[in-house]
Amino acid sequence: MSKDRVVSNVKDQELIKKRRDQMIKGAISLFKEKGFHRTTTREIAKASGFSIGTLYEYIRTKEDILFLTCDAINDQVRERLENAVAMENPSRDSLLKVIESFFYLMDDLQEEILILYQEVKSLQKETRQYILKKERDMVGIMEKVILKCIPDQVTKEEATLLANNIIVQGHMWAFRRWILQKQFSLEDYIRLQINGLLRVL
Amino acid sequence: MSKDRVVSNVKDQELIKKRRDQMIKGAISLFKEKGFHRTTTREIAKASGFSIGTLYEYIRTKEDILFLTCDAINDQVRERLENAVAMENPSRDSLLKVIESFFYLMDDLQEEILILYQEVKSLQKETRQYILKKERDMVGIMEKVILKCIPDQVTKEEATLLANNIIVQGHMWAFRRWILQKQFSLEDYIRLQINGLLRVL
Amino acid sequence: MSKDRVVSNVKDQELIKKRRDQMIKGAISLFKEKGFHRTTTREIAKASGFSIGTLYEYIRTKEDILFLTCDAINDQVRERLENAVAMENPSRDSLLKVIESFFYLMDDLQEEILILYQEVKSLQKETRQYILKKERDMVGIMEKVILKCIPDQVTKEEATLLANNIIVQGHMWAFRRWILQKQFSLEDYIRLQINGLLRVL
Amino acid sequence: MSKDRVVSNVKDQELIKKRRDQMIKGAISLFKEKGFHRTTTREIAKASGFSIGTLYEYIRTKEDILFLTCDAINDQVRERLENAVAMENPSRDSLLKVIESFFYLMDDLQEEILILYQEVKSLQKETRQYILKKERDMVGIMEKVILKCIPDQVTKEEATLLANNIIVQGHMWAFRRWILQKQFSLEDYIRLQINGLLRVL
DNA sequence: CATGAATGAGGGTTCATTCAT
DNA sequence: AATGAATGAACCCTCATTCAT
16 A cells, blocks of 8 residues: 555554544645645644644654655545546547546646645655656556547557646646636636647547 | 846945856756755855855845746746747748747756746745746747747637647656656657647647 | 743743743853853753753743843842832831842842843843833832832922932942942942932931 | 054054044944944944945954944043033032033933943953943042032042942933933933932032 | 654854955 | 955754653
8 A cells, every 4th residue: 555655653544544634634735835845744733633743653754744645636636537537438529528527627626736746856766756656647547548539540659648738738727827827717728728639639 | 137136245246147147057956956945055055166155145045046046047948939939930830940949948958947847936925926927928929929920820819828838848848757758759759749739730 | 921922832831930940040140141142042051951942942032031031030129129118117217128128139139130231122122111111110119118108208209210219229239330349348338328318318 | 542452454543543433433323223232343334434344454353343432432421521520610519510411411422321331241351341440430530529529528438429329320311211201301300310419418 | 642842953144354356 | 545255153043853751
């Protein structure tokens, strides 16, 4: 399990999950507000509803919190993307539906996406690569959907790039909101981007 | 002048420019390596070739260094983009040339782009907005090129989005290199992205 | 409570009192020796018997220490003055006794008085005024004693000035000791000053 | 000469005097505002109208400035007191005139007196004693006036104490202005204090 | 398991002083 | 004699982490 990368003094696995969920929730809201480096472990403990001592019963270092947080965000995105994918049968139209869902998802998780973009670099190499691996998996999912839905229109290579493009177009709604969300409504943004993609597909 | 947002004790304007250039150079190389927060002012001073006391003769706070650095990166990108733009007469082909140049430019300034993506959020609101304004200007340049080169193919709205897409496609070559640069050579990446855009244009 | 003007991370109120008492004791001995500005927080921590980190668990800024110190000195003087006052019934003689006690008290707290004279100005305006208010209260006590003991010999105005004179005559034994204590023994000083006052009273 | 206690690189004695006068003027206005420790040498240089480099041509250390300043204040007080004394022939009345003049003088030099009270302690032992010696001389002057004017009413001892009392009553108009000047006009203060003294004399 | 007081390395910043020009 | 850029020791304060209770 991915969470086993973080060591805890506590044995009770259920409790670990419960406490870490509290922790992640607190951390996300703080990281949104002030970023990882400007957030103190004391603040995270407080936002999580327990003491600094207790916090350290469930992690080893502050970086562990960042890892758990990034991982949780990743999982959330992935799960919801997989749900969207599962609902559709392969067809050009369903691909568009998936893309649309993904854009809505990104709108929903804007701040979380921002955290990923800005803080992953603070993870140690090994942990960072673990997170990036998951992101790669996400691209893989999108790529597979593309290849399944429009096998004749794209090469493998093109599908890979397309998957990346689509995902980054979702992300950019979050990380470039200071420019995009001033000029486009979410619906316009989705319509226009899908329009652009349509000509390609 | 943009640099006047940062106060210096030293009066000699030329010297200020010289020292700040040293500073920016040192800071960029350190920020690349360990990010803004993990870099100490002492390290920056050393990398710049002078003492910590001297460093603080040319800035007021550590954040000033980040601002100067981001601003310098921005200027560099902008200048080179403007050069590329200036070389071409308006035509569909020349638009492609500009895009290509931009992608090469992004390849060249990968690490600098990464700094922008990851550290701008550490600036104070006002300063951050100053930097973002410049980024908006950059989009404006690209948008204008599009509208000049292919006025009949795109609406104003589409041009705006296209400009953003192109720029972010350039950026992603930098910030997603862990995935893209494993699967594509720069030339392939450019070719494929431009191919995709061709169908749109 | 006056001490609540200073914020602490620690919750245990008794511990706060204990640690701050250690702190004040250490600070006084250092301020006596080298003054507020030449004393470092590390020295205060050391003199208090704990680490710099612990020091800052009980205060927010170095100035807080000065405030706590001044306030503690003030309280000490006041308490002992009130004790002296409480022991006497109103009469001309008892007024003299109170004055005498006050002079002995000043001899006892010479160095502390010096700290007040020299460092209060380093407090922020608001805090300084809080301390000065307490000093005004002290004058009020003395004034009341005068008015009670010799109501027929002095107007309200004269009592006010007299109270101030007496208090400053006490203080000057401390802050002019380099001249007074070379020429007078404490007993002589008290005798002579009271003699002078006698003619007035 | 007292000023020779401070070493200068510059030879021209007149220039030294001129520059140091500028310096003292600047320093006094800054010390009034923020005290010795919170004033930087750069600020003093600027307020004096020359560069930090020039400042250090005329002194050796920051403390030298404090010394020169205290000494200048002392001299000013002394000179004006001596003038007042010189104008009178010995008599009980002229003593009162001198005292009155002294009080007016203290009102005039309030802030300067405050500087003396709060900053002299920052001088090195030897220098401090030099300043205190001058203050002792001032007491001597007052004492002599008393003994000359009312030789039959006071013993030598009483005269000494009286001189100190008068001087401190003058000073307290400055250092306790936060309480006295709220309740008394200068004229009332002088009248009342002299009234008190009258009964003694 | 939970708590929170204690720790001290380390960070940003200041400023008296020097010295080459 | 005047200048002001350069220096670095030293200061205040923070905060991740530990550990006794």
